[in-house]
Amino acid sequence: MKAEIICVGTEILMGNIVNTNAAYISAGLAGLGISCYYQSVVGDNDARLKEVFDESSKRADIVILSGGLGPTEDDLTKETVSRALNKKLILDDKAWKQIQKFFEKRNLKLTDNNKKQAYVPEGAKVLYNKNGTAPGIIVEGEGVTAILLPGPPGELIPMWDNQVVPYLRSISGECFYSEMVKICGSGESFVETDLKDLIDAQDNPTIATYAKTGEVHVRVTAKAGSEKEAHKLVKPVVKEIKKRFGSKIFTTDESVTLEASVIQLLFENGLTLAAAESLTGGMTMSRLINVPGASNVVKMGFVTYSNKSKRKALGVKRSTLEKFGSVSEQCAKEMVKGCASAVKADVAVSLTGIAGPDGGTDEKPVGLTYIGVSVLGSIKVKKYLFSGEREKIRESATAAALTLLRQCLLESLPGAAGEDTESGV
Amino acid sequence: MKAEIICVGTEILMGNIVNTNAAYISAGLAGLGISCYYQSVVGDNDARLKEVFDESSKRADIVILSGGLGPTEDDLTKETVSRALNKKLILDDKAWKQIQKFFEKRNLKLTDNNKKQAYVPEGAKVLYNKNGTAPGIIVEGEGVTAILLPGPPGELIPMWDNQVVPYLRSISGECFYSEMVKICGSGESFVETDLKDLIDAQDNPTIATYAKTGEVHVRVTAKAGSEKEAHKLVKPVVKEIKKRFGSKIFTTDESVTLEASVIQLLFENGLTLAAAESLTGGMTMSRLINVPGASNVVKMGFVTYSNKSKRKALGVKRSTLEKFGSVSEQCAKEMVKGCASAVKADVAVSLTGIAGPDGGTDEKPVGLTYIGVSVLGSIKVKKYLFSGEREKIRESATAAALTLLRQCLLESLPGAAGEDTESGV
Numbered sequence: 001m002k003a004e005i006i007c008v009g010t011e012i013l014m015g016n017i018v019n020t021n022a023a024y025i026s027a028g029l030a031g032l033g034i035s036c037y038y039q040s041v042v043g044d045n046d047a048r049l050k051e052v053f054d055e056s057s058k059r060a061d062i063v064i065l066s067g068g069l070g071p072t073e074d075d076l077t078k079e080t081v082s083r084a085l086n087k088k089l090i091l092d093d094k095a096w097k098q099i100q101k102f103f104e105k106r107n108l109k110l111t112d113n114n115k116k117q118a119y120v121p122e123g124a125k126v127l128y129n130k131n132g133t134a135p136g137i138i139v140e141g142e143g144v145t146a147i148l149l150p151g152p153p154g155e156l157i158p159m160w161d162n163q164v165v166p167y168l169r170s171i172s173g174e175c176f177y178s179e180m181v182k183i184c185g186s187g188e189s190f191v192e193t194d195l196k197d198l199i200d201a202q203d204n205p206t207i208a209t210y211a212k213t214g215e216v217h218v219r220v221t222a223k224a225g226s227e228k229e230a231h232k233l234v235k236p237v238v239k240e241i242k243k244r245f246g247s248k249i250f251t252t253d254e255s256v257t258l259e260a261s262v263i264q265l266l267f268e269n270g271l272t273l274a275a276a277e278s279l280t281g282g283m284t285m286s287r288l289i290n291v292p293g294a295s296n297v298v299k300m301g302f303v304t305y306s307n308k309s310k311r312k313a314l315g316v317k318r319s320t321l322e323k324f325g326s327v328s329e330q331c332a333k334e335m336v337k338g339c340a341s342a343v344k345a346d347v348a349v350s351l352t353g354i355a356g357p358d359g360g361t362d363e364k365p366v367g368l369t370y371i372g373v374s375v376l377g378s379i380k381v382k383k384y385l386f387s388g389e390r391e392k393i394r395e396s397a398t399a400a401a402l403t404l405l406r407q408c409l410l411e412s413l414p415g416a417a418g419e420d421t422e423s424g425v
Numbered sequence: 426m427k428a429e430i431i432c433v434g435t436e437i438l439m440g441n442i443v444n445t446n447a448a449y450i451s452a453g454l455a456g457l458g459i460s461c462y463y464q465s466v467v468g469d470n471d472a473r474l475k476e477v478f479d480e481s482s483k484r485a486d487i488v489i490l491s492g493g494l495g496p497t498e499d500d501l502t503k504e505t506v507s508r509a510l511n512k513k514l515i516l517d518d519k520a521w522k523q524i525q526k527f528f529e530k531r532n533l534k535l536t537d538n539n540k541k542q543a544y545v546p547e548g549a550k551v552l553y554n555k556n557g558t559a560p561g562i563i564v565e566g567e568g569v570t571a572i573l574l575p576g577p578p579g580e581l582i583p584m585w586d587n588q589v590v591p592y593l594r595s596i597s598g599e600c601f602y603s604e605m606v607k608i609c610g611s612g613e614s615f616v617e618t619d620l621k622d623l624i625d626a627q628d629n630p631t632i633a634t635y636a637k638t639g640e641v642h643v644r645v646t647a648k649a650g651s652e653k654e655a656h657k658l659v660k661p662v663v664k665e666i667k668k669r670f671g672s673k674i675f676t677t678d679e680s681v682t683l684e685a686s687v688i689q690l691l692f693e694n695g696l697t698l699a700a701a702e703s704l705t706g707g708m709t710m711s712r713l714i715n716v717p718g719a720s721n722v723v724k725m726g727f728v729t730y731s732n733k734s735k736r737k738a739l740g741v742k743r744s745t746l747e748k749f750g751s752v753s754e755q756c757a758k759e760m761v762k763g764c765a766s767a768v769k770a771d772v773a774v775s776l777t778g779i780a781g782p783d784g785g786t787d788e789k790p791v792g793l794t795y796i797g798v799s800v801l802g803s804i805k806v807k808k809y810l811f812s813g814e815r816e817k818i819r820e821s822a823t824a825a826a827l828t829l830l831r832q833c834l835l836e837s838l839p840g841a842a843g844e845d846t847e848s849g850v
Contacts, residue, residue, distance in 0.1 A: 002847070012447075012448070012451070012464070012472075013451055013453025013461050013462065013463075013464065014451060014452065014455045014461075014633055015447075015448045015449065015450070015451030015453070015454075015455055015635075016452070016633060016634070016635050016636075017446055017448070017636075018443055018444070018445055018448040019443070019447065019448065019464075020443055022437075022440075022444065022466070023437070023440045023442070023443040023444065024440065026437070026438055026439060026440030027439065027440025027441070028440070030439045030440055035439065036439075037467065037468060037473055038438075038439050038465065038466065038467055038473070038477070039437070039438065039444075039465065039466035039467050040463065040464065040466075041447070041463065041464035041465075042462065042463055043462060045462070048462055048463070052463070055480075064600055088498070106785070187533070188495070188497075189495075189497065189536055189538055189539065190536075192496075192497045192538075193536055193538070199498075208435055208439070208499075209439055209497075210436045210442070211495075211577070213579075216571050217441075219439070219441070239547060275728070277707070279714075280711065280714075281710050281711045281713070281714025281715070281719075281726070282702070282706070282707020282708065282709070282710040282711040282714070282726055282728060283707065283708075283709070283711040284707070285706050285707040285728045286705065286706045286707040286708040286711055286728075286819075288706070289704075289705075289706025289707070289728070289730060289819075290815060290816055290819065291780055292708070292781075292783065292815060294706075295730055295731065298728075298730050298731070299704075299730075299731055299733075299734060300727070300728060300729060300730065300734040300738065301706070301707055301726075301727070301728030301730075301733065302725070302726070302727065302728070303700070303707060303710045303711075303714070303723075303725060303726030303727070303728070304725060305714060305719070305720055305723050305725065305726075306720065306723070306725065307726075308724075309724060309725040309768075311723065312725075343734075356717075357717055358717065385531055385532075387527070387531070387555075387556060387557075388555075388556040388557075388579050388580075389529075389556065389579065389583060390444070390715060390717060391579075391715055392556060392579040392713075394715065395579075396712075412540070
């Protein structure tokens with residue numbers, strides 16, 4: 001089964017809003033195993049919308065549209081699609097009553113325009129809307145089914161989850177299953193080279209790689225007659241990927257982030273964490289604290305951007321700063337040591353580097369970074385050279401710090417690493 | 426002049442990533458006064474990409490593509506577009522040298538795949554990439570110009586700003602001038618209501634609003650025969666907006682961020698800054714430190730996520746935590762006071778709140794946040810209730826902290842506020 005998505009709205013074409021609806025619907029379709037090869041965006045314009053809808057109808061079994069169901073004259077998605085499918089619009093009494101109730105409840109005045117929202121194509125399945133006034137619509141035409149959804153995500157998301165997904169499940173014949181293998185500490189081209197034979201031979205399951213800052217995600221998706229069979233097809237491929245990347249794989253759970261995997265490792269081993277950040281200025285700690293439950297392991301963080309604060313808060317020696325500079329292996333080492341000891345944390349991480357755009361020299365270029373990790377007193381410092389603009393360098397450094405933290409934890413906790421390998425991660 | 430946008434990538438069709446590139450390019454085109462009636466997304470598939478590209482080429486003068494310029498076999502945007510435009514791919518020596526240098530500098534091994542990225546369509550203008558390996562390309566075909574950009578936003582955005590915009594400006598017959606009025610501390614619907622008469626009457630210049638977390642940006646764009654004339658049309662509208670929003674406007678310069686405006690205010694007044702963050706966990710400091718030159722004013726930051734760290738590092742009283750809890754006006758006050766005094770900073774900011782998803786009660790719901798600001802010993806604490814998921818709440822709190830910092834600085838420094846009003850911002 002093939003679906004296409006058309007998002008209707010001038011505000012998307014003007015760049016006023018980011019098209020999160022398309023991403024939400026796409027992810028939902030992928031989860032249902034419904035192929036989606038095209039997304040389109042078009043303004044509130046009858047001729048252009050009809051052109052795009054006709055094109056999509058030829059290619060797909062289902063066309064999902066969002067937006068353009070509002071009460072104003074601009075809003076014409078329903079009218080255009082009904083005309084394209086040769087359906088008359090008729091008043092839906094239940095929808096009209098709900099709209100009136102919606103207004104009463106909020107002490108708002110109904111305008112003539114609002115009745116327009118209660119008209120639906122003849123024979124349509126109406127998706128009643130608890131979170132707004134525009135009902136959604138499923139209308140089956142010749143060779144194509146159109147699904148019309150309201151534009152505001154607060155209305156679209158619950159309507160999708162509660163009404164559209166059950167409908168699509170009921171008409172879909174196939175089952176899909178996918179796993180996401182997330183790898184840290186390897187670039188995308190290396191991952192692809194290492195997986196080339198699998199990628200070249202892919203058919204069912206399919207293998208796709210996604211590059212993130214400091215991470216590569218590999219999605220393995222299979223389709224079959226039942227979810228169990230699809231699962232069976234995915235399993236050996238994921239096992240093979242695990243064999244090739246070993247402990248660089250931090251999760252196979254789509255919802256787990258790199259920072260969550262670090263928090264989890266600390267939590268499981270009863271370890272506490274502190275951080276001392278110079279160039280990242282709190283970004284590493286902020287990512288860690290975004291994990292619900294971070295409070296169980298995070299003790300404290302320092303943003304020590306100035307040399308003075310490195311000396312005062314972390315006890316970095318003046319002579320170290322004078323002799324080697326603040327962006328040096330020695331400084332990163334003293335930062336992480338001082339941080340762990342000041343906070344009495346089991347584990348600490350330190351970052352110091354040159355974020356640019358100024359401050360680089362031939363010897364110490366922009367992007368040069370030292371990251372230190374201390375696990376129960378054992379310290380490791382690693383040197384990096386990141387590229388890009390200031391923000392990109394800081395983001396890369398943060399991802400590298402999380403990766404190094406995880407690696408040092410696995411190395412220092414043979415139990416954790418062993419368990420990890422045995423369970424296949 | 427008409428443009429269309431085609432974003433290439435299976436990860437967008439699968440819903441793995443939100444298509445922020447389309448929004449960025451669309452907003453850029455709107456700023457240049459170039460019409461954009463269609464956006465499309467298609468996967469890394471030769472036949473489907475060619476179909477969409479051919480369709481767009483018929484309708485538009487310029488087709489802008491993002492993604493699919495990577496080193497792997499999946500990546501085929503360049504190959505497909507070159508074939509559609511009947512252009513041979515030839516090796517660009519400079520691009521190849523840059524790629525080699527990129528790898529050398531990082532001590533990475535070149536794979537055979539990487540040379541593929543240095544091939545460009547004959548006669549193309551090459552957009553060299555400082556932030557990655559894939560060069561961008563501008564290639565003029567019969568009746569249509571294709572602009573190919575790398576998919577990662579960290580590469581696309583600087584390439585768009587520094588190379589594509591000047592190119593589009595140079596080929597556009599008309600002159601455009603736009604200013605971006607950035608407002609903090611007002612919601613989008615309030616801004617729209619306050620500007621309704623101007624928006625309803627808009628023609629030339631046009632007025633568009635963009636909602637950001639904690640900010641609203643208003644773009645005023647005029648077209649005319651010369652930039653000077655366009656400037657003249659924009660000026661009175663911007664003046665009127667300034668009159669309506671006063672000191673809530675923190676800049677009219679597109680490139681200035683809220684955090685940069687705060688750093689600038691501190692720098693101009695010779696003030697130093699410290700921060701104590703609980704729920705935001707370093708996010709506020711990280712945003713401030715992202716401003717080049719932040720080192721001139723930022724002294725130090727604390728991430729005091731635990732109660733113990735609030736007591737130890739900031740001197741928050743145990744009795745305060747017991748009586749009022751860590752998410753309270755009293756705690757925010759003691760945090761900011763203790764932070765300023767520990768660091769001997771002129772200005773300090775503190776944040777404490779409940780980020781969720783757990784930990785909320787009827788009395789103290791998820792999203793409740795207190796932000797404290799101290800300017801030369803004078804302290805202000807403000808209460809907020811933010812909504813959304815954990816990350817959204819933390820981002821909203823960070824934006825509110827920067828807004829409150831700026832407001833307190835303007836109030837405490839009558840010189841700054843006065844000067845600010847006189848100069849129109």
